[in-house]
Amino acid sequence: MPKRILYPLLLVIAFFVGEMIFVVEDNDIVEHLSERIEAPPPSPYVKISGLDHHFREAADSIDWDWKLIAAICYTESKFDSTAVSHVGAYGVMQMLPNTLRSLGVPDSLHTDTRTNINAGARYLKKLERIFRRIKNFDERLNFVLASYNAGIGQVNDAMALAQKYGKSRYVWHGVDTFLILKKYPEYYNDSVCKTGSFNSSDETLQFVEKVTKRWKRYQRLQAAYEDSLRAALKSNDSIFNKQPLD
Numbered sequence: 726m727p728k729r730i731l732y733p734l735l736l737v738i739a740f741f742v743g744e745m746i747f748v749v750e751d752n753d754i755v756e757h758l759s760e761r762i763e764a765p766p767p768s769p770y771v772k773i774s775g776l777d778h779h780f781r782e783a784a785d786s787i788d789w790d791w792k793l794i795a796a797i798c799y800t801e802s803k804f805d806s807t808a809v810s811h812v813g814a815y816g817v818m819q820m821l822p823n824t825l826r827s828l829g830v831p832d833s834l835h836t837d838t839r840t841n842i843n844a845g846a847r848y849l850k851k852l853e854r855i856f857r858r859i860k861n862f863d864e865r866l867n868f869v870l871a872s873y874n875a876g877i878g879q880v881n882d883a884m885a886l887a888q889k890y891g892k893s894r895y896v897w898h899g900v901d902t903f904l905i906l907k908k909y910p911e912y913y914n915d916s917v918c919k920t921g922s923f924n925s926s927d928e929t930l931q932f933v934e935k936v937t938k939r940w941k942r943y944q945r946l947q948a949a950y951e952d953s954l955r956a957a958l959k960s961n962d963s964i965f966n967k968q969p970l971d
Contacts, residue, residue, distance in 0.1 A: 767954055767957075767958075769951075769954075770791075770947070770950075771943075771946050771947045771949075771950035773792065773795045773943060773946075774795065774798075774799075774804050775804075776795075776798070776804055776817065776838065776842070777791070777795065779838060779839050779842045779843075780792075780794040780795045780798065780842065782839075782842075782843070783842045783843045783845070783846035784846065786843065786846060786847070787846050787847065787849065787850040787853075789846070789849070789850075790940070790944075792940060792943035792944060792947060793866075793936075793940045793943075794842065794845075794846060794849075795943060796936050796937075796939040796940040796942075796943055797818070797845070797849070797870070797873070797936050798817050798818055798842065798845075799939060800932060800935045800936045800939060801814075801817070801818055801819040802816070802817045802818070802819055804817055805817065806836060806838045806841070807836070815835045815836050815841065816835065816836045816837075816838065816841035817838055817841055817842060817845075818841050818842055818844070818845030820835070820841060820844055820845055820848070822835060824844075824848060825841075825844055828844045828847055828848060830844050848873070849869060849873060852868075852869045852872045852873060852877065853865065853869050855872070855877065856868045856869060856872075856895075858895060859895050863937075864895075864896070864897060866937065867897035867901075867933055867937075868880060868897060868900075870932060870933045870936050870937070871897075871901075871904070871929050871930075871932075871933050874928070874929045874932040874933070875904070875923065875925065875926075875929040876920070878919060878920035879904065879907065879920050879923045879929075880900070880904070881919070881920070882903075882907060882913070882917070882918040882919060882920050882923075883900045883901070883903040883904040883907060884900050884903075885917035885918065886903035886906070886907075886912060886915060886917060886918065887899050887900045887902075887903050888917075889915070889917055890903070897933075901926075901930055901933075904923065904926045904929065904930070905926040905927075905930070907922060907923035907926065908922060908923060908924050908926065910922075
């Protein structure tokens with residue numbers, strides 16, 4: 726075969742052989758690398774609802790446990806953003822329009838889920854500051870939750886009545902009794918009361934109890950989830966064995 730034909734032919738053959746070698750080597754590299762790619766690390770948080778990321782964001786802003794925000798939200802609306810109460814409270818956190826406006830939330834965002842949750846968290850923090858003299862958080866939480874449900878005025882009246890009748894105004898079990906008694910004229914007409922009668926004490930006391938019980942339940946679920954996650958990571962020979970849960 727003439728050289729002028731042989732040399733170009735050899736170049737063409739060499740080109741295709743090189744391409745085949747490159748493809749084989751490239752596929753080997755990809756396959757080798759794919760063996761080394763780890764799955765994404767598992768979430769450190771137990772899943773409670775599809776709104777958990779909003780709860781964590783809101784809780785971080787007020788330095789609360791996000792599972793407590795979730796417990797309040799479930800008790801208020803069962804995570805239903807379209808919920809409207811008989812008194813006109815809106816959204817997943819069941820916030821009254823006037824309260825939302827006082828927090829700077831425009832009417833157009835009253836039912837927006839993220840806005841509603843963050844506004845609810847800010848209101849809870851505002852209530853917590855009112856009861857800052859109660860040092861124990863769990864005890865203070867009772868007053869905060871009761872005020873969130875019934876209004877700060879009704880709780881203040883019950884506290885004033887407790888003090889008048891020789892009880893501590895800062896101990897919930899005692900104040901709650903006077904919240905119940907505010908349905909009777911001899912109590913809500915007392916000069917220490919400023920807010921009038923209160924006929925929904927059963928609802929308020931149940932709200933406080935339901936939220937605290939659900940919060941404790943969510944805490945137990947988180948603890949159990951972390952235990953199972955640690956066990957799974959311990960048995961899995963991966964880089965994520967060394968990663969903390971939070």
